[in-house]
Amino acid sequence: xxxxxxxxxxxxxxxxxxxxxxxxxxxxxxxxxxxxxxxxxxxxxxxxxxxxxxxxxxxxxxxxxxxxxxxxxxxxxxxxxxxxxxxxxxxxxxxxxxxxxxxxxxxxxxxxxxxxxxxxxxx
Numbered sequence: 001x002x003x004x005x006x007x008x009x010x011x012x013x014x015x016x017x018x019x020x021x022x023x024x025x026x027x028x029x030x031x032x033x034x035x036x037x038x039x040x041x042x043x044x045x046x047x048x049x050x051x052x053x054x055x056x057x058x059x060x061x062x063x064x065x066x067x068x069x070x071x072x073x074x075x076x077x078x079x080x081x082x083x084x085x086x087x088x089x090x091x092x093x094x095x096x097x098x099x100x101x102x103x104x105x106x107x108x109x110x111x112x113x114x115x116x117x118x119x120x121x122x123x
Contacts, residue, residue: 002026002112004096009117012086020081020117022096030054030074033099036081037107038092039116045095047105049081059103064090086121093118 008020020036035050049070050059058070067086072079079096094117097110104110 002029002032002098004098004112004114006094006096006114006117009094009119011120011122014087014121014123016086016121017082017084018086018119020083020094020096020119022079022081022114024077024079024096024098026077029077029098031100032112033101033103034070034072034079035097035099035104035110036070036079037095037097037110038090038119039095040089040092043092045107047107048094050103050105051079052103057103059105061105083119086119088121088123091119091121 003025005023031053036048037045038048039045051070055072067084069082096114098112099110
C-alpha cells in the first residue's frame, strides 16, 4: 500500500510559479512510476507529467511541456512538480498518482492517488 499526500497548491497570478510536492508512505516508493494529473472545473481529469522510478525518464502533456518539470527524491519519498509561467488555464485540482509498472497517461492505469491540491491562476 502507498499513501500519497499532496501540498504546495495555492493562488498565483499568471506568469508566476508554484512547486507542488507529493509525500508518499511505504517502503517501496522508489519502485513506482509517479505522475501528476489535474482536473479543471467541469472537465475530466487529465495527465500532466510522469517520471520513472529512478527519475531517468520523464514525460509531459503538450499543454505543460516547457513550463512544468517533474522530479523525485527517493530518499525523501517525495515527487515534485515545478510549475513556471503559469496560465489561467492551469487552474485545477492537481493529483499525485503512483503505479508499479511503467509510464502511462491513462488515469485508470494508476493504482494509488492522493486527495489533490488546488492551484488557482488569476489573470
